[in-house]
Amino acid sequence: MASHHDSNCYHCHLPIPKGFSQSLEIDGKQQYFCCMGCYAVTETILNSGMDGYYNFRQEGAKKIDAVDPNDFEIYNDPDIQAIYINTVPSQASNKALSSTLLFSDYIHCSACSWLIEKRLQQLKTVEKVLVNVSEQTVYIEWDLSQTSLSEIFKALLETGYLAKPIDERNAQESSDKLNKTWLKRIGLAGLGMMQVMMYAVALYIGSFDNMDTIQRDFLRWVSFFVATPVLFYAGFPFFKSSYLVIKQKSLNMDVPIALALILAYSASLWGTLTNSDEVYFDSVTMFVFFLLTSRYIDHRVRYKATHINSKKQGVDMGLIAYRFDSTKAQESQPVHAYKIKVEDQLLIKAGEVINFDSIIVEGESMIDEALVNGEFMPLQKKAGDKLLAGSVNGQGVLRVKVLEKYSHGYINQLQNMQQKALLKKPKASVLADKIAKYFILGILMIAAFTYWYWQSEDPIKALWITVSVLVVSCPCALSLATPIAHTCAVSGLNKRSIYIRSADFLSKLHKVTDIIFDKTGTLTNGQLAVSKVSVLDPAYSEKQILETIAVMESQSSHPIAKAFHTYFPTQENYDITERKEHVFSGVSATINRSNYSFGNTDFISAFAEKDLNGYGDQLLLCKNNTVIAAIELQDTTRSNAADTCERLTQNGFKLHILSGDPSSQVEKLANQLNISSWKNNLKPDDKLEIITSIQKSKRKVLMVGDGLNDAPSMSASDCSMAMQGASDMTKNSADSFLFSGDLTDVQTAIEQSAKATKITKQNLSWALLYNLCMIPFAFLGLLAPYIAAIGMSLSSLLVVINSLRLLKE
Amino acid sequence: MEAIYILIPISLVLLIVAVLIFFWAVNSNQYSDLKKESTQFLIEEAEDQKRLEDKARQKATENKKSTDEKAPEENESC
Numbered sequence A: 001m002a003s004h005h006d007s008n009c010y011h012c013h014l015p016i017p018k019g020f021s022q023s024l025e026i027d028g029k030q031q032y033f034c035c036m037g038c039y040a041v042t043e044t045i046l047n048s049g050m051d052g053y054y055n056f057r058q059e060g061a062k063k064i065d066a067v068d069p070n071d072f073e074i075y076n077d078p079d080i081q082a083i084y085i086n087t088v089p090s091q092a093s094n095k096a097l098s099s100t101l102l103f104s105d106y107i108h109c110s111a112c113s114w115l116i117e118k119r120l121q122q123l124k125t126v127e128k129v130l131v132n133v134s135e136q137t138v139y140i141e142w143d144l145s146q147t148s149l150s151e152i153f154k155a156l157l158e159t160g161y162l163a164k165p166i167d168e169r170n171a172q173e174s175s176d177k178l179n180k181t182w183l184k185r186i187g188l189a190g191l192g193m194m195q196v197m198m199y200a201v202a203l204y205i206g207s208f209d210n211m212d213t214i215q216r217d218f219l220r221w222v223s224f225f226v227a228t229p230v231l232f233y234a235g236f237p238f239f240k241s242s243y244l245v246i247k248q249k250s251l252n253m254d255v256p257i258a259l260a261l262i263l264a265y266s267a268s269l270w271g272t273l274t275n276s277d278e279v280y281f282d283s284v285t286m287f288v289f290f291l292l293t294s295r296y297i298d299h300r301v302r303y304k305a306t307h308i309n310s311k312k313q314g315v316d317m318g319l320i321a322y323r324f325d326s327t328k329a330q331e332s333q334p335v336h337a338y339k340i341k342v343e344d345q346l347l348i349k350a351g352e353v354i355n356f357d358s359i360i361v362e363g364e365s366m367i368d369e370a371l372v373n374g375e376f377m378p379l380q381k382k383a384g385d386k387l388l389a390g391s392v393n394g395q396g397v398l399r400v401k402v403l404e405k406y407s408h409g410y411i412n413q414l415q416n417m418q419q420k421a422l423l424k425k426p427k428a429s430v431l432a433d434k435i436a437k438y439f440i441l442g443i444l445m446i447a448a449f450t451y452w453y454w455q456s457e458d459p460i461k462a463l464w465i466t467v468s469v470l471v472v473s474c475p476c477a478l479s480l481a482t483p484i485a486h487t488c489a490v491s492g493l494n495k496r497s498i499y500i501r502s503a504d505f506l507s508k509l510h511k512v513t514d515i516i517f518d519k520t521g522t523l524t525n526g527q528l529a530v531s532k533v534s535v536l537d538p539a540y541s542e543k544q545i546l547e548t549i550a551v552m553e554s555q556s557s558h559p560i561a562k563a564f565h566t567y568f569p570t571q572e573n574y575d576i577t578e579r580k581e582h583v584f585s586g587v588s589a590t591i592n593r594s595n596y597s598f599g600n601t602d603f604i605s606a607f608a609e610k611d612l613n614g615y616g617d618q619l620l621l622c623k624n625n626t627v628i629a630a631i632e633l634q635d636t637t638r639s640n641a642a643d644t645c646e647r648l649t650q651n652g653f654k655l656h657i658l659s660g661d662p663s664s665q666v667e668k669l670a671n672q673l674n675i676s677s678w679k680n681n682l683k684p685d686d687k688l689e690i691i692t693s694i695q696k697s698k699r700k701v702l703m704v705g706d707g708l709n710d711a712p713s714m715s716a717s718d719c720s721m722a723m724q725g726a727s728d729m730t731k732n733s734a735d736s737f738l739f740s741g742d743l744t745d746v747q748t749a750i751e752q753s754a755k756a757t758k759i760t761k762q763n764l765s766w767a768l769l770y771n772l773c774m775i776p777f778a779f780l781g782l783l784a785p786y787i788a789a790i791g792m793s794l795s796s797l798l799v800v801i802n803s804l805r806l807l808k809e
Numbered sequence B: 001m002e003a004i005y006i007l008i009p010i011s012l013v014l015l016i017v018a019v020l021i022f023f024w025a026v027n028s029n030q031y032s033d034l035k036k037e038s039t040q041f042l043i044e045e046a047e048d049q050k051r052l053e054d055k056a057r058q059k060a061t062e063n064k065k066s067t068d069e070k071a072p073e074e075n076e077s078c
Helices: A036-047 A052-056 A069-076 A078-084 A110-121 A149-158 A175-209 A213-234 A236-247 A254-274 A281-312 A409-424 A431-457 A459-472 A476-494 A505-509 A519-523 A542-553 A641-650 A665-672 A684-696 A708-716 A728-733 A744-779 A785-807 B004-027 B034-077
Strands: A023-026 A029-032 A086-089 A096-103 A126-132 A137-142 A320-324 A332-336 A345-348 A358-362 A365-368 A379-381 A398-402 A498-500 A514-517 A524-535 A576-582 A586-591 A594-599 A619-623 A626-637 A654-658 A677-679 A701-705 A719-723 A736-738
Touching (some): A052 A110, A069 A078, A069 A332, A110 A126, A110 A149, A110 B034, A175 A281, A213 A236, A213 A254, A213 A281, A213 B004, A254 A431, A254 A459, A281 A785, A431 A459, A431 A744, A476 A498, A476 A785, A505 A744, A519 A524, A542 A576, A542 A586, A542 A594, A542 A619, A626 A665, A641 A744, A654 A665, A665 A677, A684 A701, A684 A708, A701 A744, A708 A719
Parallel strands (some): A514 A654, A514 A701, A701 A719, A719 A736
Antiparallel strands (some): A023 A029, A086 A096, A096 A137, A320 A332, A320 A345, A345 A398, A358 A398, A498 A736, A524 A626, A586 A594, A594 A619, A619 A626
16 A cells, blocks of 8 residues: 655655655665654654554655654643543543543544554553544543653654644534434434335335224334334434524424424324324434435534634644743743743744744744735844734744733734624525525414314314325425535535535525635745746856756745745756855855855845846846846746636626735736736725625625635625635635635536525425425315325425436536 | 234334444444544454464464474483
8 A cells, every 4th residue: 555656755755855865674675764754753663563554554644844842841731731631530440540632633544543542552551542533633541640741742743643632622512422413313213214114115005905904003003103213312403493493583494394293293193093094104204314314414514614624723833832931041941822921032933833923022034924914925024023923934033022912912803803794794594494484384374274164164174184284285395405405515516625614605605796816825826936037148048047046045945945946956066065045135155166146136236246227126146246147936826817717707707806915916916817906905904894895885795815814804705715725714714615726616616506506496496386286185185195295205305306416516 | 914913023123223233333433433444454454464473473483492492302311
């Protein structure tokens, strides 16, 4: 199973960087690694005899980020442990054990689970380890006094799993327990349904063959015995939901369902007791089973979209802060983010996510605020400048003073704004629920009329015909019509990695008239790339120029440097010495005994003899004292952005670009994509305002974005989509995510929404038509009840088959 | 047709047993991680295989050792 190319790392299957050579002999073959981290993990795994992992895993491991194992000490703080650790009784001895639930998105197959279980069981006093691969969680029971929580994290890290504890205080109900109850209900309903259907077939045939009454009654009582637990245990959610909605003096689709179930059940019981013509226990069980199944699928799909995301928050050690003990101290200690107070001084390492609104005390660096406000180019910040939580530190090391506590500050403001926007949003009522209100009133009135009419005509028949009317008008197909179509549409989209979080997203999406795109990370990849190379010295080719810069920038992870990494030469004829990075300006080096410098015009003007006016924001390469090339960089547009925009415009949507980026890139992009309505340099509340003003002119808005600054606008829009790579808060405020990162999926989702609405309407009209046509026959006492029951099943089946059309891609 | 008065109650008992087994399976986490269980048996099988091989090898070396030990004894007895 472990098939990988020789030039790729044995552990994580990523390419091995040039010049790195670290290998181990495994099963008589020399295997190479991409970094010391992977090497160390593999060595640990092999030395503890757990090499089976490599034979059974289904994909390469996720490359582990450089983490200092001592950082885990923060979890040994008693205050912090109180959040994550529970006490459970031990099964082996009478001592109390500690239990905790960890999350790691490095877990991806059963080989991982095997490896983790083996490794943790080697620790002292660990009694129980349960790994859940689908949920990516590890549950552990152990004696805290013998093994500290940080030792568990370290053991996991050594085998290549970076984990974080899950704070379960906010979880409303354990999803595990909920899921089990669902499965038990469906299982019972399914088994019960099959039994009752079997007896029903015997009863149908018996009614033609003049089955003797003792046999008939026996079969009816048996059906009653099986249908009772199905109705009251499996069908409980419908009764609960109707009770809750009636208590609020309203009606939803569950009310007619519950009523139909209770009526069909009581009528059947009455029929059994009074030896009347028909019983409907089979319809009751079938009804419960099909409805439960469609609800369960719906529940799972939404669960996957929401919960996995919320667990991932802060998984990359985001909860660790490095605090200086005093304002004068030079040494910092790792501390849990929850313990940081205002005025504390923190160390921000290079490349770290900044978790606190803070002010720089010492140091300077380039700060990437792309996720916070859509600004694409990193900003130069020095002592005295403010930092926003959610931005990413560049190369420099900073000492900062905290201005707001964790989970306060800028992110919190955005959250408040988002909450307010959400409250203002008009709630779309579900079509079926609207129909349900009138429908159920109608049914009740017709039933009452029937009873009243037959009471005066033929009092003996009155009750029986009333029940017939109620069964015929049973909204089985009607109540299946919407959920089944919705479930099929959602699974159809899931196949294309489009996940739906909000229930009414699909019913609203096709009504959209305006589509608003964010720029950075949505229409563009959020990565710089070389867009134009002007060679000024004919002695050089474009390839040579790019290779030279690539060699100079090879050690840097600055976004500008990254644009050149793909051009790194394959042959090693560049002899580079005295490489030096100049913060905010460029890089210089000696290659093959010539001095090269590369950077912005300010930086190069110190070396070049020529006048540099007219190069604007281009980057220049200078050899000794002559400028030999000018290079223009641009954020790369997503591959199918142009196609998508063109198709959406053709289909009559009005497109807008709203970006927080102040640069002229927004205009360039808008021209490139033929989008006439664009605005740059927008704050989150500006975006919000623009959206509300569009909505005021009776237009419906779809917002597509990824940044934290898009979160409030997403809540205000009628529908919203978050791109792959969006920040957690954005994902939590969007109605749907495009995990594929493919912009054409916007179009796909809109088409699917239109199709789903069409099919829902067909389903509803069929169900209504069927019920309305049959009621007069039942009213006149002309309809044999078993025909009504068969008709009801066929009608439901038709609705299901029609909805299955939505599963096609 | 009298058979149904015995056979149907038996089938009902079996149905109750089936439901109880299903509930037990759900409660003991048999359905909570289908992704893991789908390949788990491969690893377990290989583990057992390895353990058997190890045991066989150990036995072989033990046997060898014991014969090696025996051999000189025999020589001495001669």
